Amino acid sequence: MFDPSVYSRRRNELVKNMSAGLILMPGNEDTPMNYLSNTYPFRQDSSFLYFFGPDRQGLTGIIDVDQNRHILLGDDDDLNDIIWMGSRTSIRSLGEKSGVNEIHSRSEIEKILKQAMGKGRKIHYLPPYRSEKVLRIEKWLETHHSRVVEQASPELIRNVVKLRSVKSPEEIAEIEQAVDIAYEMHTAAMKMAHPGIFEREISGHIEGISLSHGNPVPFPVILTTNGEILHNHYHGKELAKGKIMITDAGSETYMHYASDISRSVPVGGKFRPEQKDIYKIVLKTLQESVKSIKPGIPYRDIHLQAATVIANGLKELGLMKGDIDQAVSEGAHALFFPHGLGHMIGLDAHDMEDLGENYVGYDDEIIRSDQFGLAFLRLGRRLHKNFALTVEPGIYFIPALIDKWNSENLFTNFINYNKVEMYRDFGGIRIEDDVIVTDGGCRVLGTPIPQTISEIEETMQAGKL
Ligand code: GLY
Ligand code: MN
Numbered sequence: 001m002f003d004p005s006v007y008s009r010r011r012n013e014l015v016k017n018m019s020a021g022l023i024l025m026p027g028n029e030d031t032p033m034n035y036l037s038n039t040y041p042f043r044q045d046s047s048f049l050y051f052f053g054p055d056r057q058g059l060t061g062i063i064d065v066d067q068n069r070h071i072l073l074g075d076d077d078d079l080n081d082i083i084w085m086g087s088r089t090s091i092r093s094l095g096e097k098s099g100v101n102e103i104h105s106r107s108e109i110e111k112i113l114k115q116a117m118g119k120g121r122k123i124h125y126l127p128p129y130r131s132e133k134v135l136r137i138e139k140w141l142e143t144h145h146s147r148v149v150e151q152a153s154p155e156l157i158r159n160v161v162k163l164r165s166v167k168s169p170e171e172i173a174e175i176e177q178a179v180d181i182a183y184e185m186h187t188a189a190m191k192m193a194h195p196g197i198f199e200r201e202i203s204g205h206i207e208g209i210s211l212s213h214g215n216p217v218p219f220p221v222i223l224t225t226n227g228e229i230l231h232n233h234y235h236g237k238e239l240a241k242g243k244i245m246i247t248d249a250g251s252e253t254y255m256h257y258a259s260d261i262s263r264s265v266p267v268g269g270k271f272r273p274e275q276k277d278i279y280k281i282v283l284k285t286l287q288e289s290v291k292s293i294k295p296g297i298p299y300r301d302i303h304l305q306a307a308t309v310i311a312n313g314l315k316e317l318g319l320m321k322g323d324i325d326q327a328v329s330e331g332a333h334a335l336f337f338p339h340g341l342g343h344m345i346g347l348d349a350h351d352m353e354d355l356g357e358n359y360v361g362y363d364d365e366i367i368r369s370d371q372f373g374l375a376f377l378r379l380g381r382r383l384h385k386n387f388a389l390t391v392e393p394g395i396y397f398i399p400a401l402i403d404k405w406n407s408e409n410l411f412t413n414f415i416n417y418n419k420v421e422m423y424r425d426f427g428g429i430r431i432e433d434d435v436i437v438t439d440g441g442c443r444v445l446g447t448p449i450p451q452t453i454s455e456i457e458e459t460m461q462a463g464k465l
Pocket of ligand 1: 219260
């Protein structure tokens with residue numbers, strides 16, 4: 001955990017911004033995988049980690065906004081827990097590490113909440129994403145489970161997003177460490193990407209690298225020679241020479257900060273000329289985006305600039321045509337670049353997505369578009385110093401999408417479908433880095449991971465026997 005003063009400061013800041021009432025912040029519990037005592041790896045709730053810190057089941061935080069009381073509630077291990085799981089830090093000691101001024105047993109949760117409700121005080125909580133937590137809140141707040149998510153507090157969501165969006169130096173150091181672990185994972189994947197090996201051998205190996213540093217990966221590894229499937233979690237294919245392998249994988253530090261990095265490499269170690277053409281466009285898009293990121297600029301503008309670089313590159317190759325600014329404003333580029341340029345990163349790979357994407361990535365000024373492609377941009381609002389985010393342009397050839405648009409004669413003024421057909425089996429290319437917004441620009445986090453064509457080819461050669 002960080003120093004206790006870090007958690008006190010965060011809670012005090014939250015209290016300062018809230019109007020009145022109680023904040024209820026339950027931590028996560030173990031979740032059974034296939035029978036009760038066989039659980040998924042435990043993952044603490046990220047907002048609980050942020051405001052209280054302990055990485056442990058069975059804990060709840062309550063903050064009384066009006067009296068500025070910070071309470072941690074939980075029970076010490078009983079003899080059975082100690083026999084099976086070993087003895088763990090006492091609740092008192094966890095309270096000290098969290099900098100709270102009160103600790104209580106779990107049984108007090110209901111009493112404190114009932115007393116507050118009896119006085120008509122507002123209980124704020126964040127939208128739960130696990131049904132088990134929905135049921136706990138249903139019971140505590142005497143509501144119906146179908147209403148628990150909708151009754152979450154917009155005021156609390158806004159204030160949590162405000163605080164968690166701006167990363168402190170100790171958080172930036174954590175994300176940077178997560179990128180350093182991703183460096184090990186991605187260079188290992190490049191060295192292994194030779195014909196005859198199965199995707200699962202590489203994905204299993206790099207997931208193990210993350211685990212060996214302390215935690216499972218923050219989202220399932222995407223590692224595939226069918227990169228046109230954006231979130232392809234199937235790892236059963238044998239690598240074939242001439243295909244591009246996308247690896248989109250990050251790590252989670254011991255303190256649960258995430259990285260999210262993508263690299264695209266040619267199976268066997270040498271890009272073919274048509275792969276180089278597409279790769280260079282994606283790399284240029286990434287580099288120009290990184291150059292343009294700075295405080296005050298809406299990330300939506302950087303996304304649209306990226307779409308323009310991609311569309312201009314595709315026009316040079318004869319895949320697109322016509323007035324490119326017009327094509328981008330109408331969304332024609334989304335045939336090739338159907339996702340957003342990036343998202344915030346922190347305690348979650350898609351930071352705070354559980355609180356609602358529009359609260360995190362949009363505001364009263366920048367409203368989410370409903371245009372195909374742009375609608376999937378998770379972060380559109382203006383950037384501020386110390387926002388941590390991903391930059392992840394890509395170009396894909398998705399046969400189902402190509403066929404649909406072609407059959408509907410969509411954007412025939414901007415897309416050269418005859419030429420697109422020649423790339424039908426290409427797959428996709430995505431390159432992704434994590435950056436922190438600085439005073440006048442941004443800084444790419446962590447040890448630089450091979451990215452240019454020559455860096456990738458050299459790294460892959462080093463993996464040949
Ligand atoms: N790395 C997966 C994603 O950003 O959605
Ligand atoms: Mn990402």
